Amino acid sequence: LHAFQIFINNEWHHAVSKKTFPTVNPSTAEVICQVAEGDKADVDKAVKAAKEAFRLGSPWRRMDSSHRGLLLNRLADLIERDSAYLAALETLDNGKPYTLSYSVDLSLVVKCLRYYAGWADKNHGKTIPIDGEYFCYTRHEPVGVCGQIIPWNFPLFMQASKLGPALATGNTVVMKVAEQTPLTALYVASLIKEVRFPEGVVNIIPGYGHTAGAAISSHMDIDKVAFTGSTEVGQLIQQAASRNLKKVTLELGGKSPNIILSDANLEDAVEQAHSAVFFNQGQVCSAGSRTYVQEDVYNEFVERSVERAKKRVVGDPFSLQTEQGPQVDESQFKKVLGYISAGKRDGAKLMCGGGVAADRGYFIQPTIFGEVKDNMTIAREEIFGPVMQILKFKTLEEVIERGNDTQYGLAAAVFTRDIDKAHYISAALRAGTVWVNCYNVCGVQAPFGGYKASGNGREFGEYGLEGYTEVKTVS
């Protein structure tokens, strides 16, 4: 069994404190193994290594940009080689169904790395005709040492999404992986070494947010921090970053409106809306967790949605029939059950589910609330679990206003056959991504990110390079 330690300078280290923490299999609530617990001292070591690797004249700084792309492609090759193992490890640590770890998560990881490998030698500056007899041009330089703090809902994909753009543009990285799901990221670290990224370019620290994560966001020698997680923690990170004014990009929470118009293809809308909420055990930042249905089709939509939810197969994520695994840990499990209670208390109508789905592990029944009102807790706060809220609306203007009435702005969707309505709504919604007649379509070529409290900056696509690029003008 692979040693799950801290990865610095292409070597494995115990924590400076020698402490370890357990990582748990959420299907059984049993401990899988102990993992080295990184804290501030380990972050300091990692930052030192990353800074050294970024020194002017270092192998990484002197490497042809196309060679950076080659290394990223080779990493993708090795991940493909080991995808069966990685998918199994991901399912063990996170609880997501194996069929999806393999066909969705791993596939996205490889695509993301290959996509950014392609950008490595295409981050062009410009030559600019300024006034006066000057030769003026911009250089697109790497930002420097980048702290990256990633969550537990898509451990491998989150890692690839962060490493891809950072390494393509020539930065070095200190990454803190979620304490709930450190295993797959650490395995990938061994592949990073196998591919021969120079030492210090990628450093990975398992540990807790309030210790290792906080150390990263306030570190004086880290030039930029990228965080994906809750809005609450995002705010802490932004504040800590102000200490040295490091650049900050944030991918935070959402309470995304999924708007079903009466002219939508209803069967399709029901199925899409179902996945929009329940995919990945509801643990998706862009989950369509406010399903607004136009009143003419409301009753039928609710009826069909309940029928679909009742069919959802909840069980052992290694079983090929399973659609839904457990929530990631006890804390999330309790939080989701708490929201379900709040829903009942606030007077929403429980249509199905509402309880625990097994007596071992953290399984929750697919749950649907009907007749939800905008001011209910379950309509305002991010639940991050398999709980669907269905709300009724009359007119387009009304639903746009209600859809936008949230601190969040990550994603949204509209289901309709009318091209004018589709354009109108997608232009009106204040959300970083708007899906039309689909949901959670995630192409690594297209930017993703939040308006308002859902975050700052964009990941993926060409836009994803900006957060990792520092523009220098030379005249």
Place this chain on the structure above:
Amino acid sequence: LQIFINNEWHDSSCGRKIPVYNPATGEKICEVEEGDEEDVDKAVKAAKEAFQLGSVWRRMDASDRGRLLNKLADLVERDQLILTTMETIDSGKLFLIAYFVDLMAAVKTLRYYGGWSDKIQGRTIPVDGEYFTFTRHEPVGVCGQIIPWNFPLLMFIWKIAPALCCGNTVVIKPAEQTPLTALHMAALVKEAGFPPGVVNVVPGYGSTAGAAIASHMYIDKVAFTGSTEVGKLIKEAAGKSNLKRVTLELGGKNPNIVFADADLDHAVEQAHHGLFFNQGQCCLAGSRIFVEETIYEEFVRRSVERAKQRVLGNPFIPGVDQGPQIDKKQFDKILELIESGRKEGAKLECGGSQWGDKGLFVQPTVFSDVTDEMRIAKEEIFGPVQQIMKFKTIDEVIKRANSTHYGLVAGVFTQDINKALTIASSLQAGTVW
């Protein structure tokens, strides 16, 4: 060795074959099926079919086109020794150069364009009025590509990589002198998994197959690399037929300007390779070396000394610097131009005639005291013949460097950043080093 259409191998419609020679020995290597107008037609039909709306190629994710290009790069890497050997026998270029330069660049090019495939982006545009406006960057369609013999494999890949990256289909005619690596590439294209009809390879002659491509009514774009003379014919044919889009990479008579403050040894060495690389058979050749008068004598002396060190021989043997010219036609043209240099009064410093008695080798030749009106200063020689001329002032050399119909590349050697930037902005050339 047949014609490659729709991922299958075909005999030529006209029944003729092209003999392929080893320019180092004069021996015939093999024969290749000769494509003519009818074969071009078949290929265009296949390419058009593969480009149909709704076809596998049209419906493929852009990122998958990139994956296929990367897979093709993997296969080229796998077969690098075969390809290098084939290229050396067919073209006479040095084996080690074919390996370290041609092959490596070929792989890099495929991977580079593999990376662009899913990054060809249009824009959304805020026009006046309540309109949703966006641009789509679509493939042009069926692309005819006509390539030369000086870098057969590299030229093949420089043409197909960007075309395939953007989603086009291709009918490519390799040079009749050097069809072999192109045909091996065709086999790799099939092995990599490109759908049938996406790449079609038709070996043939310029005046038949090439002309058929340039004037074909169903080819949407023609890309040609070769002589300016033929480039004109292609442009004309394109206009006369269906107004197909035309891109041309043609000849050059490239100025290489050496200032007195340059690092002299470095300049001599660079100017030497700048001319003699690939037996002088480079559109980029720095074939007019302008040297500032104060260092002129010394520059000539060192250049001649350097040229005399050049070892000619079997291109497979390490230690050999120069192989044969590609064929008798080129060989004769080079010797004719050398003769014109003598006649018009240039000073022959070294070389000037054939080397050895087998194969098409020309001695490394250096002319000094060359003036701008001489043929060797105006016409593209495409051989190992170096012209060194003298200049006084920067304004003068800029004028003289630009006094040519060509404008491919240029070079400047100086330690003075101002001179460098002035020259770079004044020269009418696509690349300035």
